[in-house]
Amino acid sequence: MSDTEQSPLPLYHARTKHRFDAYAAGPGQLDWDAQPAPFRHYLGAPRCELPLAAERYERAYGRLGEMPENPVPATLASLGALFELAFAISAWKSWGANRWALRCNPSSGNLHPVEAWALCGGLAGVPDGLHHYDPEAHALEHRVLVPPADAAPWLAIALSSAMWREAWKYGERAFRYCQLDVGHALGSLAYAAELLGWRLRPQAIGSDTLGGLLGLDRAADFPAGRAASSEREEAEILVAIDAPGLSTPPDAALLRVRHDAAGWLGKPSRIDPAPGYRWPLIDQAAVASRSAEIAPISRSTVEFDEFPPLPAHPTTAGAAQLIRQRRSGQRFDPRQTLPRAAFLRLLDATLPRRRAPFTGQTAPAQVHLLLFVLRVDGLDSGLYLLPRGAAGAQLAATLTARFPDAAPVEDCPPHLGLRRLTRAGLLELQRLARALNCHQDIAATSAFSLGMLADFSAADGAGYRELLREAGRIGQALYLEAEAAGVRGTGIGCFFDDPVHDVAGLSDGRWQSVYHFTVGTPIVDQRIETAPPYPQRTQEGS
Known part of the structure; x- marks a missing residue:
């Protein structure tokens, strides 16, 4: 960008400010019976349920900052616990005829634009390839299955945003909220990983490359025309999981080649077949803020200030308990x-x-x-x-x-x-x-x-x-x-x-x-009923 050009991002931010005399541009009214689907599924894709196993790894919330001497190995059960505490449903709420899900990762308006993905190789119990996480069933949908490679096991988690879920309610300001939600999701993932003794390591990958790796650039899989803007997902970030026995993920270009060679499974379900508005400013902000292909995204480049260790919290509650009760x-x-x-x-x-x-x-x-x-x-x-x-x-x-x-x-x-x-x-x-x-x-x-x-x-x-x-x-x-x-x-x-x-x-x-x-101090509405997140599953089920 030349010195005479102004970045569209300050302009976007200024335009989406709320003011005493006017709110940022948004829909004039909401049809709550036609709000976007809160869950995306890949129809026709094979799938496997993840264990509800978080309680196996419970430990005191106040000790989370102390990495355990023996971190949990990466298995199907620990992967299930990671997704459960980071992205899963934490409870169902109902009031009269209305019923809605709460999740471990919070979201603006409980609209949940963030979609989570697992990419892995050599992980026991999980086929090699790309998998979309379905929080409604706590399951992995296999988007790409590749032949096993002769290499050490590895695991990475990716996030994308279905921005229309926020734009439907919040209009042009929605891009801000999507990024806040990505931050919450990354924080949720970091807490869940720390409970297991794992660490997150961001990968140096451009937004376009990541979108291709996740199949988000496959135009034929998503509807065209007026509904296109409501169905697209924005690639956000890829983080490797540092855990016992896991190595560095392969190069993204190699993974994409393997994905295309193996073939793509399933078709994405609709988020909103009849959107009533378009917000092109959101797409402009997304394009202007994407990571470049050479962006030096490396955890080692971040220098934090040195602070005294956070002392142990006096609560006796477990970390998993607090994560799931968060409201x-x-x-x-x-x-x-x-x-x-x-x-x-x-x-x-x-x-x-x-x-x-x-x-x-x-x-x-x-x-x-x-x-x-x-x-x-x-x-x-x-x-x-x-x-x-x-x-x-x-x-x-x-x-x-x-x-x-x-x-x-x-x-x-x-x-x-x-x-x-x-x-x-x-x-x-x-x-x-x-x-x-x-x-x-x-x-x-x-x-x-x-x-x-x-x-x-x-x-x-x-x-x-x-x-x-x-x-x-x-x-x-x-x-x-x-x-x-x-x-x-x-x-x-x-x-x-x-x-x-x-x-x-x-x-x-x-x-x-x-x-x-x-x-x-909250005042709890006793009229709202609470039900368990997965009543059809047992805690140790898979």
Whole structure:
């Protein structure tokens, strides 16, 4: 791109901001009886059920950062546990005639654009080739089956996005939400892998190559015409699994040749046969942010700041238990407060350490937290800043200079660098938090809410996706830490962008709020019934 050309990504981001006087372009109304299919199947493809085996590998949530002396070998059972805790259904909910699934990986509006894939060779119990994960049945659909190769076993996980699932409801802003969901999915995968003693290692592969490897460029398999935009999937990322006995995956070009030679199995089911809108701006943002074929995506290139190890959590709950019980809070009890120790632990878990959910992150940390502290024991209500490491030092200096009473928080672990920018009365802060978050009570009745400020000097090309994914990973840490603390979190995608910047005194465009979150004591709607995720299966079944 020449110096005279402007990247379409800042233009996309600016156009998709919500403002007090107008929301980003979206559908005028929603037909809930015609929403996109939440599950994609490959009709006619052979398949194998995965074991529901997560409980075999359960261990205390607070010990996740400590890699076990004997990591779990890669088997059909452990692969089943990986997909179960990362992407599977966690429960069915019903209210009257309405029934819907919840999953271990959260999603904007529970719409779930992210599709997961397994690529493997020499893995006992799983044929060599490419497999699409079906969360509805907790099964692998065999998209390509290749003859076994005389090589060491290997395993990789890929993610793609069916962007129409989000665009159907959110219009042009949906590309943002898809990338936040990819971040959540990567965080979910990192937590599930860490439970097994495994690590994620991103692969250097361009978006077009990955799309071909997954068969997403096979135009004949997907409908043409008006429905084409609703059926296409966007290739996102490929990560190798580091586990006992596994080697590095073969070259992507070699894998594609083997796939084409073996032949493709099954046809993708329809997501939406009659979409009512088109959002070409989403496709433009996707094209502009794809990884180049020579993109140096390597985990070894990411240098995280050094922080003290995250201490063991006092909860006795298991990691698998917390992952499966995670929910988004719908209402919060404003009479309840959050203990100061729990609040500080929540913030500490968002710092970018070499542990879940940040294992496999492909860029340095560039997202920092602007906090609206409402009901935390021992802290004044007000506006606070958590710079997530050295990269946030300039932001901290800028905001400290703009708030005359800014000061470090006393008796706070020094590595957090938590600063109070200004005190504010509770009623005033509630009104502000509610207004900035599209007038939603969940941002005002909680213990605290926050906006994630991303450094947009790193937002060109694939860096734009990575900023949003980093925000999604932070959200995943907050979700699980909230569950471990006995409270609940909720991601907030609807907020008024520039008014948030105005509150912080940021006007030059470098810092942009990309995702909001809130944590508090939930009020559970007892009218909604809960059922197990796979009632037709036993925990040890396969």
